[in-house]
Amino acid sequence: MNKNAKLPETEEGTALFNVDPIIVKSHYEIDYLHSYAQDSPFFAGLAQKKLLGSHCPACERTYATPRSHCMDCGGATDWVELPRNGRVHTFTTCHFGGEAFLKETPFTLILVEFDGVDTLFLSRLIGAEPHEVAIGMPVRARFLRNSKFKPTDVYFVPE
Numbered sequence: 001m002n003k004n005a006k007l008p009e010t011e012e013g014t015a016l017f018n019v020d021p022i023i024v025k026s027h028y029e030i031d032y033l034h035s036y037a038q039d040s041p042f043f044a045g046l047a048q049k050k051l052l053g054s055h056c057p058a059c060e061r062t063y064a065t066p067r068s069h070c071m072d073c074g075g076a077t078d079w080v081e082l083p084r085n086g087r088v089h090t091f092t093t094c095h096f097g098g099e100a101f102l103k104e105t106p107f108t109l110i111l112v113e114f115d116g117v118d119t120l121f122l123s124r125l126i127g128a129e130p131h132e133v134a135i136g137m138p139v140r141a142r143f144l145r146n147s148k149f150k151p152t153d154v155y156f157v158p159e
């Protein structure tokens with residue numbers, strides 16, 4: 001038995017950002033391997049600067065946010081290219097966000113409506129100050145030049 005046993009001390013410190021409450025910096029990293037499965041064509045489309053939706057051949061409904069099966073009849077859907085131009089259905093200004101978007105606050109999220117499409121598409125609107133955004137405002141899809149294969153590869157700008 002050793003009553004004087006102690007853990008070894010290390011030289012690396014902890015970054016302290018605040019004292020009341022104590023806020024420290026800790027590094028956290030993980031490689032997250034996941035599949036887009038049947039939604040893969042949507043992300044491949046974004047990389048090709050195409051916004052893809054789903055169309056039900058049975059009931060002729062078109063979904064802006066893709067789904068493999070129709071919400072009405074349950075039948076399998078086909079992929080269709082959506083228009084690049086739409087209108088702001090509604091919008092919100094985000095003054096807080098997830099870690100990836102925190103440095104971009106405030107930013108505007110919009111639900112886009114397209115002619116001939118039965119559901120809305122959630123995306124970012126850039127190029128307009130929050131007080132300039134209005135319901136019905138024409139918008140156009142733009143795509144990141146270097147696709148990240150993420151939903152944020154597409155965003156909208158005022159038309």
Ligand SMILES: [Zn+2]
Pocket residue numbers: 056057058059060061070071072073074075
């Ligand atoms: Zn259907």
